[in-house]
Amino acid sequence: xxxxxxxxxxxxxxxxxxxxxxxxxxxxxxxxxxxxxxxxxxxxxxxxxxxxxxxxxxxxxxxxxxxxxxxxxxxxxxxxxxxxxxxxxxxxxxxxxxxxxxxxxxxxxxxxxxxxxxxxxxxxxxxxxxxxxxxxxxxxxxxxxxxxxxxxxxxxxxxxxxxxxxxxxxxxxxxxxxxxxxxxxxxxxxxxxxxxxxxxxxxxxxxxxxxxxxxxxxxxxxxxxxxxxxxxxxxxxxxxxxxxxxxxxxxxxxxxxxxxxxxxxxxxx
Numbered sequence: 668x669x670x671x672x673x674x675x676x677x678x679x680x681x682x683x684x685x686x687x688x689x690x691x692x693x694x695x696x697x698x699x700x701x702x703x704x705x706x707x708x709x710x711x712x713x714x715x716x717x718x719x720x721x722x723x724x725x726x727x728x729x730x731x732x733x734x735x736x737x738x739x740x741x742x743x744x745x746x747x748x749x750x751x752x753x754x755x756x757x758x759x760x761x762x763x764x765x766x767x768x769x770x771x772x773x774x775x776x777x778x779x780x781x782x783x784x785x786x787x788x789x790x791x792x793x794x795x796x797x798x799x800x801x802x803x804x805x806x807x808x809x810x811x812x813x814x815x816x817x818x819x820x821x822x823x824x825x826x827x828x829x830x831x832x833x834x835x836x837x838x839x840x841x842x843x844x845x846x847x848x849x850x851x852x853x854x855x856x857x858x859x860x861x862x863x864x865x866x867x868x869x870x871x872x873x874x875x876x877x878x879x880x881x882x883x884x885x886x887x888x889x890x891x892x893x894x895x896x897x898x899x900x901x902x903x904x905x906x907x908x909x910x911x912x913x914x915x916x917x918x919x920x921x922x923x924x925x926x927x928x929x930x931x932x933x934x935x936x
Contacts, residue, residue: 671699671769672752672855676739676848677760678706681715682798683901684760688716690805692723696770700726703760704746707734740864740874743848744933747855747863755858759849762786762898763804767829771895772852775836780888781857783879784850784896785826793820794902804899821899830894840888843922848875850898857887862932870910873918880918885927 673691677684684703691701701723703716708731716729730745732738747755756772758764775782789797789804793815797804807815809827816824848864861881868874883889920926 669698670752671696671754671756671773672747672750673699673701673756673758673769674704674743674746674750675701675758675760676704676706676742676746677708677712678739679708679712680760680903681708681711684712685715685719685801686763686797686804686901687758687760688719688723688727689801689803690763690765691725691769693766693803693805694764694769695766696773697724699756699769700728700751702728702730702746702750704739704742705729705731706737706739706742707732737870738866740868741866741936744863744866744936747858747933748936753855755853755855757848757851757853758898759900761901761903762849763901764898765805765827768896768898771829772892775890775892775895776852776854777890778854779886780890781854781879781882782852782890782892782896783846784852784892784898786847786850786898786900787824787826788822788900789902790820791902797901826893826897828894832891832894836891837888839891841883842889843876843879843883846875846879846889848878849900850892850896851875852892852896853882857882857885859933861885861927862929862934864932865929866931866935867917867929868914870914872911872914874914877918877921880921881927881929884921884925
């Protein structure tokens, strides 16, 4: 594997996005590009990215689509279309990676597997402080994270510990639950083979679970990236879940019918 493409999804949250993009600039593994898949943000996001394109050390590409409601799956597909790497790392624009994140995903990547990472949740109050003061969350030490946990600023700290795990990483090979596109590594060829995210999933809910199910149906297995790839998830209000039940019914259908390719996917763009 050579170049990795980091696909960062965002929508009208430039302060959080700046924390994420600056954390990516602190990565120990430098062989990557970043493509921001923008789900219709206003001008403040475009201005931020234009500024950072002059400052960060990695190639930074901005792909924008019209704001027509929650269409994160389509934004991710557009970003993949604009990317060049043989391996894709999906990261939400409110999930701050630590300096080892890209390198850890690179070490865990292997043919025939996708890697699902995990996260810790930052409190609302501390998220506001981090965004307003532009805190380098990615550079916090273990001691600082333990203090923050004690002060109820973060929900847990153990995922931030690095452990080898070895064969334990393969125990969930056929499990799709708890796979989230906020922290996910997939080979481009496998992603393209299932035709990416399915735009049949409208609004919030389960488009990442659907991708995992179709990858597994296509013979790609789930590798656990816990205790190696955890990110810091900034607080946000819940999205409108008006389509949740309908999306879940479609998801359950995918579990039983063995679907591999998206109904309306990457090839539709």
